[in-house]
Structure formats: C-alpha cells, structure tokens
Amino acid sequence: MKRISLSDIALECKVSKTLVSMVLNGRGDAYGISKETQERVYQMAEKYNYKPNQIARGLRLGRSNTIGLVVSDIANPFYAKIARGVEDYASKAGYNLIICSTDENVEKEMALLRMLKERQVDGLLISTTFSSSREILSLMKDNVPFVLIDRYFPHTDTNYVVIDNYKGGYEATEHLIKLGYTRIAHMTLTPSHITSLKERKRGYVDALKKYNIRINKKFLCQIPYGDIKRHVYKEVRELLSSPNNVQAIFLANNNITLAFLECVSELKLRIPHEIAAVSFDDIELFRVYYPQITAVAQPIDEICRESVRVLLDEIKNRENPVREKARIKLDPNLIVRESCGHFYRKS
Amino acid sequence: MKRISLSDIALECKVSKTLVSMVLNGRGDAYGISKETQERVYQMAEKYNYKPNQIARGLRLGRSNTIGLVVSDIANPFYAKIARGVEDYASKAGYNLIICSTDENVEKEMALLRMLKERQVDGLLISTTFSSSREILSLMKDNVPFVLIDRYFPHTDTNYVVIDNYKGGYEATEHLIKLGYTRIAHMTLTPSHITSLKERKRGYVDALKKYNIRINKKFLCQIPYGDIKRHVYKEVRELLSSPNNVQAIFLANNNITLAFLECVSELKLRIPHEIAAVSFDDIELFRVYYPQITAVAQPIDEICRESVRVLLDEIKNRENPVREKARIKLDPNLIVRESCGHFYRKS
DNA sequence: AATGCAAGCTTAATCGATTTAACATCATGA
DNA sequence: TCATGATGTTAAATCGATTAAGCTTGCATT
Numbered sequence: 180m181k182r183i184s185l186s187d188i189a190l191e192c193k194v195s196k197t198l199v200s201m202v203l204n205g206r207g208d209a210y211g212i213s214k215e216t217q218e219r220v221y222q223m224a225e226k227y228n229y230k231p232n233q234i235a236r237g238l239r240l241g242r243s244n245t246i247g248l249v250v251s252d253i254a255n256p257f258y259a260k261i262a263r264g265v266e267d268y269a270s271k272a273g274y275n276l277i278i279c280s281t282d283e284n285v286e287k288e289m290a291l292l293r294m295l296k297e298r299q300v301d302g303l304l305i306s307t308t309f310s311s312s313r314e315i316l317s318l319m320k321d322n323v324p325f326v327l328i329d330r331y332f333p334h335t336d337t338n339y340v341v342i343d344n345y346k347g348g349y350e351a352t353e354h355l356i357k358l359g360y361t362r363i364a365h366m367t368l369t370p371s372h373i374t375s376l377k378e379r380k381r382g383y384v385d386a387l388k389k390y391n392i393r394i395n396k397k398f399l400c401q402i403p404y405g406d407i408k409r410h411v412y413k414e415v416r417e418l419l420s421s422p423n424n425v426q427a428i429f430l431a432n433n434n435i436t437l438a439f440l441e442c443v444s445e446l447k448l449r450i451p452h453e454i455a456a457v458s459f460d461d462i463e464l465f466r467v468y469y470p471q472i473t474a475v476a477q478p479i480d481e482i483c484r485e486s487v488r489v490l491l492d493e494i495k496n497r498e499n500p501v502r503e504k505a506r507i508k509l510d511p512n513l514i515v516r517e518s519c520g521h522f523y524r525k526s
Numbered sequence: 527m528k529r530i531s532l533s534d535i536a537l538e539c540k541v542s543k544t545l546v547s548m549v550l551n552g553r554g555d556a557y558g559i560s561k562e563t564q565e566r567v568y569q570m571a572e573k574y575n576y577k578p579n580q581i582a583r584g585l586r587l588g589r590s591n592t593i594g595l596v597v598s599d600i601a602n603p604f605y606a607k608i609a610r611g612v613e614d615y616a617s618k619a620g621y622n623l624i625i626c627s628t629d630e631n632v633e634k635e636m637a638l639l640r641m642l643k644e645r646q647v648d649g650l651l652i653s654t655t656f657s658s659s660r661e662i663l664s665l666m667k668d669n670v671p672f673v674l675i676d677r678y679f680p681h682t683d684t685n686y687v688v689i690d691n692y693k694g695g696y697e698a699t700e701h702l703i704k705l706g707y708t709r710i711a712h713m714t715l716t717p718s719h720i721t722s723l724k725e726r727k728r729g730y731v732d733a734l735k736k737y738n739i740r741i742n743k744k745f746l747c748q749i750p751y752g753d754i755k756r757h758v759y760k761e762v763r764e765l766l767s768s769p770n771n772v773q774a775i776f777l778a779n780n781n782i783t784l785a786f787l788e789c790v791s792e793l794k795l796r797i798p799h800e801i802a803a804v805s806f807d808d809i810e811l812f813r814v815y816y817p818q819i820t821a822v823a824q825p826i827d828e829i830c831r832e833s834v835r836v837l838l839d840e841i842k843n844r845e846n847p848v849r850e851k852a853r854i855k856l857d858p859n860l861i862v863r864e865s866c867g868h869f870y871r872k873s
Numbered sequence: 874a875a876t877g878c879a880a881g882c883t884t885a886a887t888c889g890a891t892t893t894a895a896c897a898t899c900a901t902g903a
Numbered sequence: 904t905c906a907t908g909a910t911g912t913t914a915a916a917t918c919g920a921t922t923a924a925g926c927t928t929g930c931a932t933t
Contacts, residue, residue: 182669184919195883200921211880228668233644234590235919238581238888245624252610259606263599266627275645277592277622280613297580298622321575322529440814464811467787531889542913547891558910582889585918 183227191223192216199224203231237299245275246490247295249288249305250329252280256462257433257477258306261328264483265304272491274301283308283370283404296323302490304328310372312337324493326505328486330374338493340486340507344375344459347475347511348382351429351457354473354513356390358521360427360455363387364398364418366411366439367431371401379431379459397423402435411438415446419454427455427519433462440468451520461514470517478509485509530574538570539563546571550578584646592622593837594642596635596652597676599627603809604780604824605653608675611830612651619838621648630655630717630751643670649837651675657719659684671840673852675833677721685840687833687854691722691806694822694858695729698776698804701820701860703737705868707774707802710734711745711765713758713786714778718748726778726806744770749782758785762793766801774802774866780809787815798867808861817864825856832856 185203189196199220201210207217223229237243248265250258266276277300281288288308295303303325309315312335318325319337331339355363365383367376380399387394400414418425430436436458443450450456450470458465461476489505496502532550536543546567548557554564570576584590595612597605613623624647628635635655642650650672656662659682665672666684678686702710712730714723727746734741747761765772777783783805790797797803797817805812808823836852843849 185921186919196920197884197922198882204921211882213881216881230640230644232585232646232919234581234585234646235888236921238579238585238890239919239921241888243581253600253613254603254607254610256601256603256606259603259609260601262606262625263601263627266600266625270626275624275626275641278609278613278625279617279622280610293577294622297577299579299581437810437814441810444814444816444818463784463788464814467784467791467811468814469791469816471791532891533889543890544892544913545911551891557912560911563911579889582918583891585920586889586891588918 182232183229184232185229188220188223188227188229191227192219194220203229242301243299244273245277245298245300247291247298247300247303247305248276248278249291249295249303249307250278250280251283251306251308253278254280255434257460257479260479261306261483264480265487268483268487272487274491281308283373285309285314289314292318296321302326302494304486304490306330308370308373310370322497324490324497326486326490326493328482332374336504338489338505340482340489340505340509341375342477342482342509342511344378344511345382345385347459347513348379348429349386350382350511350513351379351459351475352383352386353390354457354515355427355429355455355519356386356392358427358455358519360519361392362395362398362424362426363392364400364425364428365431366400366402366414366428366435368407368435369401369403376431379429383429395423398425402438407434408438408441411435412442415439415442419448425454427451427457430456430458433458433460433464436460436472437464440464440472450518455519457513457519459511465516468518470520472518473516474514476512476514478512481509529579530576531579532576535567535570535574535576538574539566541567550576589648590646591620592624592645592647594638594645594647594650595623595625596628596638596642596650596654597625598630598653598655600625601627602781604807604826607826608653608830611827612834615830615834619834621838628655630720632656632661636661639665643668649673649841651833651837653677655717655720657717669844671837671844673833673837673840675829679721683851685836685852687829687836687852687856688722689824689829689856689858691725691858692729692732694806694860695726695776695778696733697729697858697860698726698806698822699730699733700737701804701862702774702776702802702866703733703739705774705802705866707866708739709742709745709771709773710739711747711772711775712778713747713749713761713775713782715754715782716748716750723778726776730776742770745772749785754781755785755788758782759789762786762789766795772801774798774804777803777805780805780807780811783807783819784811787811787819797865802866804860804866806858812863815865817867819865820863821861823859823861825859828856 185196185199189199201207202212202217202220246269253262262278269276279291285308305325305327306329312332327337327339331341367380384394402410430439448454458472458474461474465472465474485507532543532546536546548554549559549564549567593616600606600609609625616623626638632655652672652674653676659679674684674686678688714727731741749757777786795801805819805821808821812819812821832854
C-alpha cells in the first residue's frame with residue numbers, strides 16, 4: 180500500500196539511491212553506470228511501478244513545474260478558453276496549471292497570490308483586478324516571474340500580453356457610425372478601473388469624437404459586476420425610452436452581452452431593427468444566435484501562446500533580472516455579422 | 527532576493543527552527559512558549575515577510591493540499607462551471623485545483639493521471655473517458671482517493687457523483703412525445719462508450735418503446751468528437767430530407783446542440799415549426815436564444831458540492847479503506863421553454 | 874613496485890518544513 | 904536534601920529526491 184520511493188528501489192537492487200536517481204533520470208550512461216546495473220534498476224522500477232515524488236524533487240530543485248493562472252472567473256467562457264490554451268502550451272513544456280478565480284475581488288486576489296507563492300509556483304499568468312500596480316510590484320520584490328494578461332498597467336515595467344482594447348472599442352463604434360447610427364450607447368462594467376474595459380470605453384468615446392458625435396452621458400452605462408442582469412434590464416429600458424431613443428449599443432464584454440440578449444429576448448426587441456449591437460469578445464453563442472452578433476474577437480490562441488512563451492522565458496532567465504520586459508499588444512478582430520444591420524435615417 | 531525560510535527566522539530570533547515552526551502554526555501556547563518569544567517570532571516573520579514553503583511542508587506531511595480535476599475539455603461551458611464550483615468548495619477546505627483536459631483521449635488521460643499521482647495530489651475528481659473500469663481500478667491499487675463525476679461504471683465499486691442520465695433522456699423524449707411528436711431523432715457523440723451519453727440514449731429508446739413508437743435506426747445519429755460541426759450538418763440535412771422527415775430531435779449535450787443551432791441558423795430552419803429540439807445540459811445560450819431552448823439541466827452546484835465533500839471525506843479516512851463507497855445519483859431537471867412548441871398533426 | 878587513471882559506485886549534504894524525544898532550569902513539597 | 908514537576912527550549916530524524924565529492928577496484932604504465 181505504501182508508495183514506492185527511490186530508496187526502496189535502491190534497497191531492492193542493492194545499490195545506492197544516487198545510482199537509481201542517475202539511471203532513472205536517463206543519465207546512467209553519462210555517469211558511467213554499467214549496462215547490467217541500469218537494466219536491473221529499470222526492471223525494478225517497472226516491477227514496483229515506481230513513480231518519482233515530484234514534491235520531493237521540486238523541493239530539492241527549487242521548482243514546482245507549476246504555474247498559476249489567476250482570472251476573475253474560470254466559468255466565463257473567455258477565461259475558460261484562455262485556461263484551455265494555456266493548459267495546452269504549458270503542458271507541452273512540462274508545466275501544470277493551478278487555476279484561481281478572483282471574482283473581481285482585490286482581497287481575494289491578494290490571498291490567492293500569496294497562496295500561489297507559498298505553493299512555490301514557478302510563474303504566474305495574471306488577469307489582475309487590481310486598480311494600481313502597487314500590489315503587482317510586490318510580486319517583483321518576491322522575484323516571482325509573472326506575465327499580465329488581458330489587463331495591464333501601461334506605465335509599469337512588467338511583462339504583459341494584452342490586446343489593443345482601445346482599437347477594438349474604436350473599431351466597434353466606428354462600425355456602427357459608418358452604418359449610419361448616431362445615437363450609440365456603451366454598456367460596461369464597474370469596477371471601472373479594469374484597464375481593458377477602460378480602454379474599450381476610451382475607444383468608444385474617441386470614435387464618437389472623431390465623427391463629431393456629441394457624447395451623451397446618459398448613453399454610458401456602468402453595470403456593477405455581481406448584479407449584471409438586473410442592471411442591464413434597467414439600463415436597456417431607459418436607453419430605449421423616448422427622450423433617449425438609442426439606436427445602437429456597444430457592449431463591453433460577453434457577460435454584459437449575455438445579459439443584454441436575455442433582456443432583448445424578454446422585451447421582444449428586434450435586433451438590429453429596434454437596437455443594433457456590437458459586442459466585445461466572440462463566443463460561440465454569437466455565431467449561433469439569430470441574428471448573428473457582430474463582435475470584436477480576441478486572438479485567444481495567440482494570447483495563450485505568447486503569454487506562456489514569455490513566462491517560460493522569464494522563468495528560464497530568472498537569474499538575470501535586468502532584461503527587457505516583453506510588452507506584447509495583439510490586434511483584436513472585428514467580425515461583422517448581422518446584428519448591426521444598416522440604419523435608415525427616419526426622414 | 528533569496529526567499530526567507532524558517533531557519534532564517536530562527537537564526538534572526540536566536541531560537542530553534544522547532545520553536546518558530548510551533549509558534550507560526552499557532553501552537554505556541556499549546557507548547558508553552560513564552561508570550562515574549564512568540565511575539566518576537568511573529569514580529570520577525572512579519573518583518574521579513576516570511577511565507578512557509580508549502581512544498582517542503584507537503585513533503586514532510588505527506589500531502590499536497592491539491593486535488594486534480596480531470597475532464598474532457600475545460601473550455602466546454604459545462605466543465606468550466608464544474609471547475610468553478612469545485613474550485614470554490616475545495617478552496618474553502620484549503621485545497622487547490624490542478625485542472626487537466628483529456629480531449630476524450632484515453633492515452634492522454636492515462637498520462638495525466640500518472641502525472642497527477644507523481645505530483646502527489648491528495649485526491650482526484652475524474653470525468654473519465656475510459657471505456658472500462660480497468661484503468662480506474664489501477665488508481666485504487668495506488669491508493670489515491672478519487673471520485674468519478676459525470677461518468678461512472680455502475681458495476682464497479684468506486685465513489686461517484688453523477689446524475690440520472692437515463693431519467694434525463696427519458697424525460698426529454700417523453701416531453702416531445704407528449705407534445706404530439708412521433709418522428710423523433712437523437713443525436714449523440716462517439717466514442718459511444720461514454721456512460722452518460724449511453725444512458726441518455728437508453729432513456730430515449732425506452733421512452734419511445736413505452737409509447738409504442740417504432741425505433742428508426744436512421745433517427746439515431748452518432749457524431750464523432752473532434753469533427754462535430756461538419757457531421758451535424760450532414761445528419762440534419764438527411765434527417766429533414768423527404769423519406770425521413772424528422773419532426774423533433776433530442777440532442778445529447780451542449781456541444782452537439784451548439785453545432786445544431788449553428789446549422790439551423792445557416793439553413794434558416796425555424797424552431798420548433800420545422801424541427802423541435804430538446805437539449806441535454808443547460809447553458810446560458812439556451813435562455814438567450816430565440817426561441818429559448820428547452821433543456822435538461824444538471825444540478826451543477828450540487829454535483830460540485832457533493833463530489834468535493836465525498837472526496838475530502840475519502841482523503842480524511844484514507845487509512846480506513848474498507849468503507850462503503852459513496853454512490854450518489856442526482857436528478858436532472860427538465861426546463862421547459864419554447865423550442866418544442868406543440869406538434870399539430872398534418873391532417 | 875609504485876603511480877596514474879578510468880570505470881563503477883557510494884557517502885553525505887541539501888532543499889525547508891514538522892515532530893519526537895530530550896534537555897536544562899527553577900520552584901515545590903516531602 | 905533530594906525527588907518531582909512544570910516551564911521553556913532544542914537536537915536530530917524525517918519526508919524523497921538530487922548532486923558534489925570521494926572511494927574502491929583493477930589495469931596499464933613507468
């Protein structure tokens with residue numbers, strides 16, 4: 180019942196632990212262990228179904244071959260996909276993933292980061308909910324390699340792999356404008372310090388400015404995380420009520436759009452006739468929905484590939500801390516479908 | 527830069543490691559350490575921002591406080607939700623989660639299980655892709671506590687927390703029958719040994735039998751995992767072609783339904799008029815879609831709560847292996863929405 | 874015969890925590 | 904005065920692996 184350890188194999192083979200370790204790590208030849216002995220060791224390991232204790236190994240080697248992934252909610256399809264991509268790229272390099280959800284809660288994130296450090300993760304991929312880089316900087320003091328993904332601090336010198344959210348917001352809004360809409364709302368989340376959402380909003384505002392459309396404060400809706408559905412309902416009703424009369428809406432992420440569509444369905448609104456919509460994030464639903472939802476897609480695979488690459492690179496070169504940080508900003512991709520139609524001006 | 531260890535604190539305080547360990551584990555009083563010494567230790571730990579190395583701790587204590595979650599694909603919304611629930615319940619008990627995706631690939635699952643054992647996970651939650659309990663039984667030999675979730679082997683004595691898939695399949699089909707449909711198809715996945723899917727199919731078949739509806743082999747579609755979309759297209763076209771003329775369909779999981787809806791949208795089919803549909807699994811999309819999709823919902827939170835409870839229980843009582851295994855079968859829940867309408871017999 | 878050297882293997886330290894058993898020191902009671 | 908006990912603390916073993924340094928052989932060389 181007891182698990183088999185190196186010593187057990189050594190004992191059984193009547194050789195030292197050292198030798199067993201060398202052989203099983205494939206360095207038997209390099210250390211000049213005779214073929215016969217090696218064979219004997221392999222046989223015993225096989226026979227007793229020996230599996231090295233990676234915890235002991237990790238302790239000795241000072242690494243865990245584990246990386247931590249911190250996101251707001253792993254059940255959010257965007258992060259679920261990120262998790263999957265990161266899992267694949269990380270496992271190719273022999274790393275495992277500990278996944279943590281923060282629920283956009285700063286204290287929870289701090290506790291999780293602390294715990295991940297205690298677990299000696301070799302590195303971290305973080306979609307942080309922090310509003311300032313202060314807490315993140317403490318990671319640097321602790322000398323834990325990390326890469327910010329999805330959200331970042333432009334003026335802080337850290338690795339990051341993000342997308343150009345400003346551009347995404349701008350293009351989404353511009354798309355609506357070019358179709359003839361002028362009364363365009365934007366619905367986003369609070370806490371409003373989340374950098375990605377801030378950038379999307381800035382893109383929205385700038386696009387309107389660029390086309391000389393007056394910014395209407397009433398068209399800017401902030402939905403609190405945690406009670407999305409109810410607030411979206413309220414806001415949609417107001418946006419469509421007579422003095423406002425919104426024609427189109429730019430939705431800041433898949434969560435909001437989900438709530439929006441649910442609302443649309445219950446209010447029996449027709450998209451795009453009664454309200455046109457563009458969403459950030461591209462989830463399956465948007466291809467399946469009728470009408471199909473125009474969306475700003477994030478290059479998820481690329482985000483995963485790059486962030487893992489940068490992180491592993493950082494881990495390898497941990498000793499050399501004066502390197503350039505990787506600052507990677509990927510382009511989002513506006514996928515035009517049917518949810519914006521074409522606005523025919525009421526004459 | 528170097529991380530602070532127990533010895534560092536001990537050295538700094540001019541006391542032994544033992545004492546520091548005792549104090550920081552909150553057992554200072556129990557061991558009769560003087561208040562002043564305790565205070566000194568706490569201060570130093572604080573000052574140097576000491577964080578215990580959980581890997582070393584794990585090695586000594588023979589546990590990792592980690593559990594492994596093995597599913598087919600963490601990007602699948604059903605499993606993403608499972609992961610989230612499990613994360614929450616596990617973290618309450620101080621456990622972390624290593625998540626692995628098998629892609630329904632037996633070899634991959636074997637490799638992952640091996641790796642998780644090497645990492646000394648304290649327990650496993652597995653939605654297995656194995657077709658027989660043989661591989662699973664080897665886990666028992668290794669004395670690793672585990673709970674099968676979502677899929678199980680009825681005749682093998684393991685812990686499991688599953689739902690009554692037969693009942694779900696039966697009720698979904700019966701629902702269609704009672705609405706007047708008789709030409710009812712079922713679309714499910716291969717590999718066909720996945721127990722949950724087999725049970726759903728059995729429920730479908732039995733419901734038809736019960737209501738004396740002849741089972742038509744052509745109405746039973748097996749879609750290969752890995753190329754779902756293309757095959758669903760082909761099958762849908764055939765089902766609706768003249769000699770078949772299917773009126774309703776029972777879709778075996780959210781993956782298939784997603785592909786089905788995409789197909790419906792492109793073929794411009796109307797639900798339920800041209801084809802009625804019930805799906806297994808209940809994802810956001812189904813509430814948002816127009817028409818809203820009738821679905822068999824799984825009690826995800828309960829699955830997570832129970833499986834974590836059983837697993838932690840098993841871990842606690844690892845020494846006593848002759849206990850009764852937990853065999854938990856939860857009820858699914860048919861949520862009637864709009865996608866089945868009411869069949870008016872062509873006269 | 875003494876030396877050098879390679880081949881093959883082992884000893885012991887180490888990673889950072891926990892824990893058992895023991896050790897001082899001092900006060901108390903017989 | 905000496906045993907007893909409480910109080911406060913520590914030495915050393917342990918978990919299971921890795922690795923630097925060292926130790927036997929036996930053989931060839933001088």
